[in-house]
Amino acid sequence: MGSGAVERGRAERRPVLFPLLLSLFSPALSEQIRYRIPEEMPKGSVVGNLAKDLGFGVQELPTRKLRISSEKPYFTVSAESGELLVSSRLDREQICGKRPACALEFEVVAEDPLNFYHVSVELEDINDHTPKFTHMSFELQISESAQPGTRFILEVAEDADMASNSLQNYKLSPSPSFSLVNKEKQDGSKYPELVLEKMLDREQQSYHRLVLTALDGGNPPLSGTTELRIQVTDANDNPPVFTKEVYRVSLPENLPLGTTVLQVSATDQDEGINSEITYAFYRPGQVFTLNSKSGEIILQKTLDFEDIREYSLVVEGRDGGGLVAQCTVEISIKDENDNSPEVTFHSLLEMILESAVPGTLIALIKIHDQDSGENGEVNCQLEGDIPFKIISSSKNSYKLVTDGSLDRELTPEYNITITATDRGKPPLSSSKSVTLYIADINDNAPVFQQASYTVHVAENNPPGASIAQVSASDPDLGPNGQVSYSIVASDLEPRALLSYVSVSAQSGVVFAQRAFDHEQLRAFQLTLQARDHGSPALSANVSLQVLVGDRNDNAPRVLYPALGPDGSALFDTVPRAAEPGYLVTKVVAVDADSGHNAWLSYHVLQASDPGLFSLGLRTGEVRTARALGDKDAARHRLLVAVRDGGQPPLSATATLLLVFADSLQEALPDLTDHPVPSDPQEELQFYLVVALALVSVLFLLAVILAVALRLRHTSGPLAWGCFQHGPCSKPVPVVAPNYSEGTLPYSFNLCVEHMGKTEFNFQKCNDPLNSGQDILFGDSSGALFPLCSATESTSHPETLTSQAPPNTDWRFSQAQRPGTSGSQNGDETGTWPNNQFDTEMLQAMILASASEAADGSSTLGGGAGTMGLSARYGPQFTLQHVPDYRQNVYIPGSNATLTNAAGKRDGKAPAGGNGNKKKSGKKEKK
Template structure:
């Protein structure tokens, strides 16, 4: 294409664009159409127009709006910098539209963020880029000399693919004397030449003529082509063939099968003989490929299948020639009728990769184009969605639909949708097709982690190994990726915040709860944690659950005897019994406690040794010592009982207590008897004494070895301060040396064994409640209720053993004794230390056991739980804490009673129940 043609095309485009200035200056709505006009064959990169400006988009919006062209064939593109519509490939009007007078390309311009599209119409102008061409380079005519002037002869026509003024406009004949040329026009507007005889021919003068036929258009510049005409003058054939019709019209359905007869033309010739023999032929046989012609009969049949979508009409010129060479022509026009033989096609455009589940209703998802090559009702298509999906189709324009959301999306319920669009035309019968796409739903952090249980309860036995797993919580989150990745933490607890980390921890990944220390049921029986499961979404979502940890009890605490106890000076106490005591008389009661719970704290009392077997009985559950028979004349006035207290654990733990009982009617009578009379030697007690001495010697040797090792190690040190405690005169031991034996899981009480010599060896229990100063060593060991001396006293005789603190002991008015022997303060005083409290609790425990057995003999007034008559008026209910919560009494639902009553059914003798310390220590 020359530059002149290009300039002319642009010049013609400017007036057309001027007509649309108002629409170009206004922002284009999705339903409006942007129109441009360009000449064909523009070079690639040519600017059609500023599409962004015509759509009302600024240059700054272009990167985010992502303006582009949606078309099946990319004839155009959009400049990303300026938004101009550019030619991207060759535009050939003849190939696109053929002979149509108007040729336009329609497509959609798509803009995103938000998604929208605009209709664009680009009209293609024809340029004179095709030269008129004849199908044959030469034509041969035979004209009889007898042909009269004004006879007409149809010549072969030329074809020009252009339209309008650029198409074939006229034919010209080279100058001659006998022939002239007449331009004729067919019904379809095409032109063809007719040769007209101007003067009669004379074969004798000239046998042939050579003429030049020129076909030209009116383009700028005009184009033309030529064909040679050779005319042979023959002998006279006076009558040419004549067709029955000059124009034949017929209509055919496009689905007719090959071999079907279209029509049969008829021609006659008035001549005779050879001059009357007519043969039929196509004038342009090379162009006719769909039909066959019987040259003898003039019957036209279908050779190949017709297709309305390709060619809608055929125009065929037939020629009838007689034997003398005279010809006649007629035109056959065949119209192809459309049949609904094309299935609608659904084309998805602008499909997203993911649709987020929080997408709002009415959001554009995709653009659908429907294509049906049929025409009329056969090409009208209706689309619908199959199935129950949260989407719907909106009609945008003819054969264009929008797919939008019509419901709430939830990825956890439906992660993807298989959307099927069915397109059905209006033909008879209708044809339909379906096209499916899969829309994937993107995840949003819209689900809170959920625990498997509403709350957790975990039972953990005490003394567990530190670091052991005690529980595991599990939470699930149906979201994906970080939105569903759960981590665990402890957010609250009923423990002290500072101590929480030393008790438990939780694995952030697995939810396993670990014990950071060994639990002690006696210190901590239960605690509650609040665990949180938190996902890693943005923003993060979390849920809490409570975890209650119940610490189970183990039998790790031996029973502890609270009564009988040692006196303030370390001497043994004794109980007096009236000589006239009848069988069943309540002499005293062994009071013991166990820090454990349940069966582990269920105590039983057993007699291990008795000076006079059969004289006393011991309550199995109450610990009450009663007379089994009356005192005989041969029975000693001084009796000794060794009682074992066992708990119900597996294996059971035990402790022992020694009771000193004196039969006397008065305190003055009991004291000389207790100090002067000596009991017969007990071989087993002597053996026990020797074992204690042996263990003491071994302990002394062990302590000496330890002290020696420490001294050697300190000697290596350069600091003289390390020898400060070994220098003479600086470290003075006072009292017995005791090593604390407190271990985790046991009550923090320990004892030492004090041995005094006053005629008899006696084991006394002392409370290790004094803080040791630097340099002191103390060892308190417990074995079956008896404690053995492992402590070395100072070698200096000037330092005597300090008496134990008396602030934790009962006063004389508070010390348990026989009924009616106390004259304490009626108002009562609360015990001033923990040990006194535990003694009181043990007494209440014994009373509870007595009530459960139904054999309680403790009498008292109301409000004292039956204790004031036996143990003094200060033991009132308001002064005694309830210790029954640690005790489980199987097979009994009895409760404590405060009914008053006598213990033995009769008043005891005066002076009974007074407890005195032995004036001299007994020896074994």
């Protein structure tokens, strides 16, 4: 194109762009922006100021970054001025072919914020193509018998230009025999017809040469020529005649190959060979074939509406004499829905934060369908129930945005499938899927596996041992899900906390920093925190309670009797007239442990006269088992062992010195005698007496056994009166103790039936003993047996005697009663924890009241509420010096509240009142 054509194209573009640019200043820019330019503009030519038409200022251009989104780079956008420039050759005929309207549509993408605009550039045709004939020359045979007015269709020239620049008319060089007529087809295209003006005479001129010229409508017009060679043939009076001058047919584009499109038909009135008609295409093509005999036109190539929408064919019918007739076949192609929509993603995000608000733009979507009409109208939708939606932006353009809250912990990624469906019948659709990943934020706090933790740790644990482990989970990713542990609160002192426990920040394992002591600290509570590493960090707290269990690591401690400052033992005085069951003294001991480990029992290790005194297994009370005989010694020594219930048990010992005397003055001379050297002869006599006594005891036991067996077979029920009614009604078999009901084992209470003064029969009692029913010293090994409360004759059994009233000197006022319940001493088979410790508290109060006898009084009575204790136990020994260990005791398997059963002492108080206790002035004889 010359420079004059370029200037002309620019001059023609200005009035066209002016009304279009006015519409661009409207507030809504959502409609398509249109430009119109001539084709073949030089590269770099300005189409229009796109930035101005979009309403962008020059200062916005660097941030908006306008760019073209198109398959072929026909245009570019100037980054400095925002002008739309031509970037490649624009040949309208090459781009659009013969289509009446030629427009290049593309998207202009702007960033910050992201958006796109639809732009259409219409290419105007210029006269840049000359009409061209297919052949430089062509021949035409005309019979000399042809009548004037006969018309012959000539070859058509091709012009790629459109509208006024296309082929407009044909001209024929001057000839007296021929003229030219311009005919127009249904689509508006022109074709020439040669008209015979007069009869031809082959003998005068058998050959005619004419020039056919094709002219377009350009300014100036362009033209093309071809030579027409006309041969005059011999006369054939009747040429073929077609039934129709123009055949028209409409075909679907999906018509199968080999289908007969239509059939042309021509007739000839001649006879013989001059009437035989042969059909042929004037210009053979590749899409259709023609049966030369039948005139059937058959499809041999696939039709495509999107490629060619109409075909125009010229069919010749030639008889045997050489006469030819022509007809036109116009075939129009109907569009079928044979193209599925195409889905294309632009500016697609691969990852989005789970905190993205609804409406966040994810991608731009463009839908394209090559079909026309309803077959090219497309609906777009999302598949599945996902928190996204598509919004129509412009024609066949959509935006993919979020339509709800996102949670990566529930759904870490989404497979988004977009389906485009056209409105054809039947409709066609296509789908395209993309994967969108959800980026994590720290929106989940750690969660502990348990609401609270409780751990049991036995005391004396090794320092550094792990005692518990807490675990918390966080579903977030990376640092947002990494959890560390720490101690944030405790009921311990802040300074002491670090010396007791620590926690591993990574594993949550709690370590003991020291050995725990149940007697000092029984339980403590920690508040542990799990914190993730997010920003900002989230945390959760949990309570951990540590219970320190008891171990038997404390031996019993004897409170009474206590040794004097010089290491000498105290002595207790017993009235000579004391009856069986008389309370002589009480061994008081405590244990710092708890539960079974603090359950004390009292046992006799050594006794100078095993049968004279009894010791309460649980109470520690020392009572007289029988009356003092004339041959019994006045001084006695008991070695008592106090054991706890631990495994293995721990023990302590206490020494008791007992003196039978009616007054303190009577006991003192015997205690102040100095020991004399022992005589070897006397020691020999002593061993002989002991051996004789043992033999006698064995003999008596054999006699007692024989008599008992004899009475069992021969005697009536009266001989076993001890087992008829009352406390000793019948034998009870010895069974293993049962611990399943939460109670603890107790020693069996036995009943003794007296047979004279030398024989005894031991049987079990079925009733629990009262506080007066104590344990009898069986032998020196410490075997103990409880006695019945009354002595019976074998020959004349009687009912058990009633219990004697308690010794008034041992009574306490309500304020003096020990224990939480204020009860008196309980019996040995009562509820063991409170009975034991109430007795200990009672003994401590007795010792505290000994200060009343510290005035040097020599009387045995000592006053009410005292036992005539030695002045060594002064006022400083009170209840506040006795630890209260009742909280250490529990009953395994039971949650019952410990109570104290009331009990009474058996036997009557002697006339002398209470005994008196004094320090021994010399060491006891061995």
